Amino acid sequence: MGNLTGNSIWARFAIPGALALLLCAVASAQELKRLPPVEPADAETQAVFNMPTEPPFRFNTTPISFESQQPLPSPPETPEVVPIGPPIKIAPIEQQQPWEDWGAYQIPLNGCSTCGECRCEPCTATTRAGRFLWLIQHAVCCTDPCYEPAWRPLEDSAFFVNSARPQGTMRFRWDAGFGLSTPDRAEFFWAKPGRGPSPTGVYVPDVDYMTLYQYTETGGKKFSATFEYKYMEVDPEGAPHGAGFGDMTIGTKTLLFDNGLFQVAFLMKTHMPAGRVSRGLGTGHVSLEPIVVVGIHVAAESYLQIEVGEWIPIAADPTYGGSILHMATSFNHTLAYPAPSSPLIGTLELDTWSFQAGAYTNSLGQATSASGAMYAQTSAGIRWFICKDYDVGASLATGVTNQHWADFLFRTDFRVRF
Structure with missing residues (x-):
């Protein structure tokens, strides 16, 4: 065999390659003939990736014309009159007896x-x-099913009257009394001479005092327990000055009736001797005090608090100690709302103490019967409920009878509810 040259090698590979390209071109032409024809795209349509095939929505910008609408019919010249029928007869009101017309x-x-x-x-x-x-x-x-029992500021605004509804409360109270006469009367404020403060003269005509109370109440919707203690300072005329802790008080409160019109509660307080008797800081005996409290809604923004209690000394001096009937009333009225849900409430109160037994020391230093006497005082106060949990208030009381507990009593409160 002869030697192959370069031209013969290229000729041997070029001929088969050309035949392969020719076959591919023929196959591609046949495939294109089998595809469906493609419609030309709209000139305004731009190619967008994943563009939807639905045609775009176009608003109709043709102006609206009112010329083609039918005119409304005009009203008739004479309106149609529809008869209403014969008049209805009302039956006469039945005659009632005078006692029935209430x-x-x-x-x-x-x-x-x-x-x-x-x-x-x-x-x-x-x-x-x-x-x-x-x-x-x-x-x-039968309580109204629409009524929802809840504590309300107007029901608990008085300064000298207890509230009927149990409510978790902590109260800080400061009293400043001036000119309290016959402090040993019925051994209500302090004990008789000899056991209580010993006068430098014949008797103690009056006393000025200041007291800081801390009161706590806790419980549920119908029942609560209370505890109160106090720190006193007494400055009597004609007797030594005294200061220290006074007697303590524990009690219970039970809500008996509760509806939208009124509430009735029963309180039971027990006053226990804890203060130094010789300094005028306590009575030196136990006292019980049952109290009935009534609250009445007299108007939307007015409320009446009433209480009646009996102070009963136990193991007091047979001559000086005596029971006292205590009655108090407070009229509460909302004066203004400095802020929403923050009422400013004014109070007018009247307190009376009727002495049923006991004695007091007169200006001659002799024991005189206290039975049949009555003390009375009036007071006016204002209380601001900052919010549901906090309130502050002040009240000024003055005696209205010849003999009374204090000529003037200034009381301030700060309370926290929980």
């Missing part, structure tokens, strides 16, 4: 309220007196 009531008497619940039983009375008694019975025994 006023009308604007509350439902069918036994059901607007909260979807019913009272104990519907009212079947036909007279006003019967409906009145039915309302009293249901107010006491």
Whole structure:
């Protein structure tokens, strides 16, 4: 075999390559013939990656014309008159006896309220007196289902009257009394001469005092327990000055009735001797004090606090010690709202103490019967509820009878609720 030259080698590979390219071109032409024709794209449409195939939404910018709308019909010249029929006759009001006409009531008497619940039983009375008694019975025994018991500032604003509703409270109170006469009367303020402060003269005509109280109340919605202690400073006329801790008081409070109109509670206080008797810081004996407290809603922004209590000394001096009937009333009224949910409430109060037994030392140094006497004082105060948990207030009391506990008593409160 002869030797292969360079030209013969390229010729041997070029011929098969050309045939392969020709076959690929023929196959591509046949594949293109089988594809569907492609429509030309709109000139305004731009190629966007993953562009949707739906046509774009276009607003109709043609102006609206009102010329083609039909005009509204004009009103008739003479309006049509529709007869209303014959007048309705109202039955005459039945004649009632004078004792039956006790006023009308604007509350439902069918036994059901607007909260979807019913009272104990519907009212079947036909007279006003019967409906009145039915309302009293249901107010006491069947609480309105719409009523939600809750502490409210207006119910707890008095300075010298207890509140009916139990509420967790810590109170700091400061009293400054001037000119308290006959302090040994019935051994209510301090003990008789000899056991209590010994006068430098014949008797102690009056005394000035200052007292700081710390009061704590804790419990639930219907019951609470209370504890109070005090630090006193007494400055009597004609007797040595004294200062120190005074007697302590523990008690309980039970809410008996509670509805939207009134609340009734029972308090039981026990005053225990803890102060130094010879310095006038205590009475030297135990005292019990049952109290009934009533709260009445007289108006939307007015409330009445009432209490009646009996102070009963135990193991007191047979001659000087005696029971005292205490009654107090406070009228509370909202004066303003310096801020939302922050009322400013004013109070007007009247307190009386009726001495049922006991004695006191007169200007001759002799024991004189205290039975039948009455002390009375009035007070005016103002209390600001900063918010639901805090309030501050001050009150000024003065005696209105010839003999009284203090000529002037200035009281300030700061309370925290929890």
